[in-house]
Amino acid sequence: MGAGQTILPRWQADQISERLRDRRVLLLAGARQCGKTTLARQMRSDAAEYITLDDPGARESARADPLGFVRRRARTLIIDEIQRVPDLLPAIKLTVDEDMRPGQFLLTGSANLATIPQANESLAGRIAKIRLRPLSAGEQAQAGRRFLERAFEGDFARTPIAVTRDEIVRRALAGGYPEAIGLNASARRRWHQDYIGALLERDLKDITRVHRLDAMRKLVEITAAWSSKLMNIADIGAGLSIRRPTVEAYLGALEALFLVDRVPAWTRGDYERVGRKDKLFMADSGLMASILNWRSEESALNADRIGKLIETFVYNQIAPLTELSDEYRLYHYRDRLKREIDFLVERESDGAILAVEVKAALSVKGEDFRHLRWFAEAMMDGRPFTGIVLYAGKEVLSFGDGMSAVPISVLWAD
Known part of the structure; x- marks a missing residue:
């Protein structure tokens, strides 16, 4: 810290x-x-x-x-x-x-x-x-390490977890870089912006030659805005005035510096993955917010911003948990009929799936489970399946057939 x-x-x-x-x-x-x-x-x-x-x-x-x-x-x-x-x-x-x-x-x-x-x-x-990633909320709270094991079993505490949506937004805006967590909002934004500047001016040359530093700086902003979206190199590179191979090389450099991650698409077979788009995420939600110059008040009132912020934040919590064991693989799902599931965690030992939808809302409806239910019926072939909607409320709620609405705060709860 x-x-x-x-x-x-x-x-x-x-x-x-x-x-x-x-x-x-x-x-x-x-x-x-x-x-x-x-x-x-x-x-x-x-x-x-x-x-x-x-x-x-x-x-x-x-x-x-x-x-x-x-x-x-x-x-x-x-x-x-x-x-x-x-x-x-x-x-x-x-x-x-x-x-x-x-x-x-x-x-x-x-x-x-x-x-x-x-x-x-x-x-x-x-x-x-x-x-090693920036500190997760679980590490900061010294709890939550067993979230995946418990989630696969549907084992969630049935008592209210008193964390408001404002607190979730605050945690997401703070991110997980140890030096930045304890700073006030203004100082934290300056820290994050100085951090990006230092990476581009010093560390970048350790891995590649960048001839257009201005384009690389702009690409950092674009990838921050792109977090939680499907990869589209043509759209990401639009307006940068550099060729597609250069865009791909620059994006690869940002991945090599561990600023951005790709989450692959889940398919039944490896051959089906050809042509499926990865999902792009910033590796720290706080860094993303500072690059985009977001404030807490504005983010809480903007549906697109709060959705992107909280989904990126949830990714920042789940990804390190999947990396603690060779047992787990992290994917997303989207098909040609635009059925989407934010995250799929596959357990290698038995092919079990934990499907996670992320909602910034304070309440959950049965309709929020429609893609999870379809996936369980159409894609699992009898394998174990657990579906959860992570939301900004305070109660664990059962929706039947292995489906639950679960507070986002369970990610850093015992």
Whole structure:
């Protein structure tokens, strides 16, 4: 958290410890300022040495002698911001090929290493990856980690959860970047805007060459406005005065910096996915709101804004939960008849589906379940199905046949 604030436990800490017991190299990847460095430093011990490549001296040493840099006496070497010196990756490969013991390297990266050729060439099959996102509402409340397990079983508390829609909007506007959460609205917007500026002026060059920084800045605004919508490259690129391949490359760079995510379409078979559009989301609802210069009063009164804000916020809560286990896959659903479901979480072990619709309203009607009911009847083939409408009310309400209206606040409840 920010200066003087308590450092909150991260859900991924146990994952890191577990993976270091059986993998030679582990990458903790995520956006700048989401808490990677804090978490990596917490892993320091007598057997684990920490060093950051944000330090100019460390960078120069790593570039001058990559092999000597990685061959230290520590049982585990923690290297922060590995993308700053990609020449270390072949040296790490050589080291772990000579010594097969697990837990040798914990790397952190603020850019997706898949965009760096040395990573794909050097560490394929040798590296495990964990995504760290900005703090979820559950992590902030130190609750909610078991939401998916409970949701698949329809196990929701039956007592009222006293959280108003204004509180949900406030949380969504705050987002999850630790340094920004405790700031007032005006200071938070400035923090987010400075953050974007720093990424585009410094970190972007670590992964790609951008010849039109003005177009990239405009694309950031467009992708923020596009959050929770189906991908359409032609429409996203309209007005940027750059060619489609450049739009795709720039969008890929924003994904590599963990600013935006794609949620794939769910289909019965992989071949059916061809041509289906991904859904685009900003990786932090607070950052999205600041880029678009939204205020709480305006957002609460604007149906389009509050819908986009709350759906993006819900995505920011569900996505990290699906990444805590290999058991879950996150999708959206939309077919040619425009039947839509905001999120589908598929459980790998038995093919069970948790279908989630998001409503900013204070109440729910039976009509809000029509696509969930259709999906359960037409697409499940006897597999377990749970359908929920997350809404801004305070009561868990049953609508029969495994369907429930559930307060959004359950996402950060025990």
